[in-house]
Amino acid sequence: MKWSLSELRKFQDTAFTFEEHLELEDVSNRQDVLDVNDIFVKGSIRNNKEEFYVNIDIKANVKMIDSRSGEDVIYPLSVTSIETFDESLEEDEDIEDPTLHPVLHELDLEPVIIELINVSIPEVYSESNELPDSSNTENWNVYSSVEEFEKDQPVDPRLKKLETLFKTDETED
Structure with missing residues (x-):
């Protein structure tokens, strides 16, 4: 041309x-x-x-x-x-x-x-909405927000005592 x-x-x-x-x-x-x-x-x-x-x-x-x-x-x-x-x-x-x-x-x-x-040309393209069987995603969770993710996470027992510090600081304000 x-x-x-x-x-x-x-x-x-x-x-x-x-x-x-x-x-x-x-x-x-x-x-x-x-x-x-x-x-x-x-x-x-x-x-x-x-x-x-x-x-x-x-x-x-x-x-x-x-x-x-x-x-x-x-x-x-x-x-x-x-x-x-x-x-x-x-x-x-x-x-x-x-x-x-x-x-x-x-x-x-x-x-x-x-x-x-x-x-x-896209770097990644797929016509499939399904993940491949070999992707090891059986135990994956999809969260729509950070708050939802944090609610689902257990608190480490070693840090449990620190949680009381945050609660007292919030009540002093």
């Missing part, structure tokens, strides 16, 4: 729109991501002197390993972003804003699309 800047400047008064199905190789190098396919990208590019504003919508299917069951699952990825390509920036310039990119003669969206896909 590359366009020359001179081609994009022809759309000075209107937005240049695009829609494309992509086949990208080696999108992610994570061990739990097996494949990224059915990548559909659409968007628009607006020109403002030396800056090009790109609205990108990405939809893809990420085949990854379920973090609970270990089975292969499909994660439906959807990413929307606004990226800015600026001609006045140098290639080696240190840029704080991750949505700002230097551009020279042509606007190439492929590296940006790969980056957006990679940062949008």
Whole structure:
């Protein structure tokens, strides 16, 4: 997905729109991501002197390993972003804003699309609501608040005498 800047400047008064199905190789190098396919990208590019504003919508299917069951699952990825390509920036310039990119003669969206896909894939994903059998969670309790947890905890007998100190301090106030 590359366009020359001179081609994009022809759309000075209107937005240049695009829609494309992509086949990208080696999108992610994570061990739990097996494949990224059915990548559909659409968007628009607006020109403002030396800056090009790109609205990108990405939809893809990420085949990854379920973090609970270990089975292969499909994660439906959807990413929307606004990226800015600026001609006045140098290639080696240190840029704080991750949505700002230097551009020279042509606007190439492929590296940006790969980056957006990679940062949008969740670290942990599971289609199952159940914990695996081997998780040793038989004696686990889930508490909705700290107070509920503290009520359920027995007081250590060695600290039982200290409890009387707190009760007398509260009554003196």
